[in-house]
Amino acid sequence: MKPARSLLFTLTLWYTVILGAIVILSGLFLYHTFRNNRMEALDRTLKQVVVDLRETWLRSRTLGWNEVIRAVRDRNQNHQPQVMVIHYPDPHEADLHERPTVFTSAPGLEGSFLLADEIYDRVQRSPRDEPTYITQVLAGGPSHGFRLILFPMRGNYMIQVGISLEQLADNLRQLFLIMLMAGASLLVLASVGGGYLIRRALKPVKNILRAAQSISAFDLSLRIPADGRSDEIGELVATFNGMIARLEQSVQRIRQFTGDVSHELRTPLTIIRGEIEIALRKERDKREYTEILRSLLDETGHLEAIINDLLFLSKLEEQVKPRPEQRVMLDEILLEVFEKRLHTARVKQLTFSLGEVQRAEIPGDAVLLERLIGNLVDNAIRYSPAGASVVVSLIRSGEEIMLAVRDTGIGIPLASRQFLFDRFYVVDKSRSRETGGAGLGLAIAKQVADFHQARIDVESTPGQGSTFTVRFPAG
C-alpha cells in the first residue's frame, strides 16, 4: 500500500518552506540594513555640504551666495547636490509684502525645489544649529524624490540641500533583483539537494518496508540486512530482526506444541480403537469384556489427565502473579501433600520422610502450590525403585525459602536436564507410558514456580538420585 502523502514529499516540502522563510527574512534584513546604511551615508553627506556652505559663507565676506553655492557644489560634484539658500526679509525692517530672496545652484530650480511654507515654518521653530532631514517627492522632480536637509542659519537664512534618491532607488532595485534571483536559485538547488539527501536517508526504510512485506507467518526466516549500520536505522533493523526472531520462535513453539498435543492424544486413542476392534472380532465372555472395559477406562483416564493438564497450563498462562493479600502457609501445604502420598510410597516400599520443615508464609495460590509440590513428590516416588528414599524439606535461609524434594531414585541423564521443564518432554518414552506420565508435570511445576517468582532447579546423578529445589522469595 502506498501512503497518501510520502514522507519524502512531506519532509522536502517542510524543508523548502522553512528554508524559503529563512531566505525571505534574511533578504528583508539585508535589504533594510543596506537601505538604512545608504540613507545614513546620504544624511552625512548632506550635513557635510551644509557645513561647507556655512563655513565658506562666514569665511569669505566678499562673495555673494551665488558664488558660495557654486564653489560648494563644485567641491561636492560627485554627489550632485542641489543647493538653495532662502533669505527671509527682516520682519522688523521689511515691508510686509516683501518676498524672500532665493539663491540656487541651478537657475530655475527654485520653482520645483521649494517646499511648502509650513515645512519652513516648522524648521524655523526647531532648535538652532539642528538640521532637519526629510524625504520629499517634489512636483517636476525625480520620481523617487529627494533626501533633503534644512538648516536655519543666523541672519534669516534657510539652507536647503537635496540629493536625488534616484541613484539609491536604482541600487536598491538591483539589489532586490540579485537577491530574488540568488534566493530563488538557492531554494531550487537546496530543495533538489535536500530531496536527494532525504531520499538517500529514507532508502533503508524502503528496504525495511519491502522486507517486512515479504515476511509472513509462513516464512519468518527472512531477516533485513543491516549493512553494518550503527545509526538509528541500524537500531531499527536490529529491533525489527529481533522481533521477527522472537515471533519465529513463538510460531515454532506453537507448531511443536500442536504437533506434540496431537501426538499425545493420538496414542491413547489408537490404543482405545485397537482394543475395541479386537473386542469386536469375536464373541467374548463377561470376564473378558470387563477386562477390556477396564483397560479402556485406564486409557480414557490417561487422555483426560492430559487434557486437564493442558487446560491447567493454559489457564495458568493467563495469570501474571498472585495478589499480594493472597497469603498461604507453605509448610501446611507441604504436610498435606506428604500425608496424601504416604500410602503410595509405602506400597512402592520407599522410605518416605520429612526433613526439616520450617514455618513459611508467602504470597501465593494454595491450589497451584499443592500442584507444584505434588508433581515433584509424585515424580520422586514414580522414578525411584523399591528401597529408595524420598525426603521433603522446607528451609528458610536469608532472603529465600527453599523447598527441596530429594530422592535416591534412577536419576536424570545430563543431556536431558535442559529439556526437563518443556511440555511433553519425557526422558524415557517407554517408561513414562508405563508409569502414566505425558511429560507435563514439570512444565506445570515450572509455570507455577514462575507465577510465584520462584526459581526451580534440578541436581541429579544418574543411578544415584535427583534433588528438585524451588526457591521462593521470602516476603
Ligand code: ADP
Ligand atoms: P512425567 O509426567 O512423564 O513424569 P514430568 O514433566 O513430570 O513428566 O517429567 C519429565 C521427565 O523427567 C520424566 O519423564 C522423567 O523421565 C524425568 N523425571 C522427573 N522427575 C524425576 C525424578 N525425580 N527422577 C528421575 N527422573 C525424573
